[in-house]
Amino acid sequence: MEAEVDSLSVLSPPNRLGRISLQPTDSNMFTGIIKALGTLEDIRESNGVTTFRIATDCAPDLEIDESIAVQGVCLTVVSHTDMAFDVNVVGETLSKTTLGEWKKGQKLNLERSLKLDQGLSGHFVQGHVDGVGTVSAIEIEQDNRHVWFEVSEEMADYVVPRGSITVDGVSLTLARVEGPRFMITIIPYTWDHTCFATLKEGDKVNIEFDIITKTVVHVQKRLP
Incomplete structure (x- = not known):
């Protein structure tokens, strides 16, 4: 049976002194430091789900299922090309944020999720809009x-x-x-x-x- 691993850290192999260290892994937190801008390229709706396509220079570096903050909202990358990426949004998010008012062509603040071995330049941001x-x-x-x-x-x-x-x-x-x-x-x-x-x-x-x-x-x- 596989052992459960803490979502915030993993055990590294013992070093030559016999010690085991904790190594940070990815998290779903942000810092509020904007690293890239995107442009809303397309809006599609199907079966109660809205898909936004966002064009940005950082699209080639993204991964499927990666968390990304768009205008402060934590969303999941569901697909991407070298030019743009897609995120899906449900009605609850549209009604509780500004996403329901987005228009094609508008600029959007983007931030990829924080890795725990990175420096924290801003403050801890969850991407959960209040x-x-x-x-x-x-x-x-x-x-x-x-x-x-x-x-x-x-x-x-x-x-x-x-x-x-x-x-x-x-x-x-x-x-x-x-x-x-x-x-x-x-x-x-x-x-x-x-x-x-x-x-x-x-x-x-x-x-x-x-x-x-x-x-x-x-x-x-x-x-x-």
């Missing part, structure tokens, strides 16, 4: 953009000043918080190398709150 927010204002100060977002009152408990948050898959820091409204300052590099370059007032965005913040709030709400 809800949709709205861009309420964009203020320009020299080369920087101060972008205000608004979320529901229910989501406001997870908005923590100077905490981490993921907006459309991008790891960001909360600069100011005013109830369900919060402001993020976006530096020129991030603005130019993500889909934020096309952001405007009224746009909907995918929001994922920091997993540690969500856990703490969840526990506190259940304390007597």
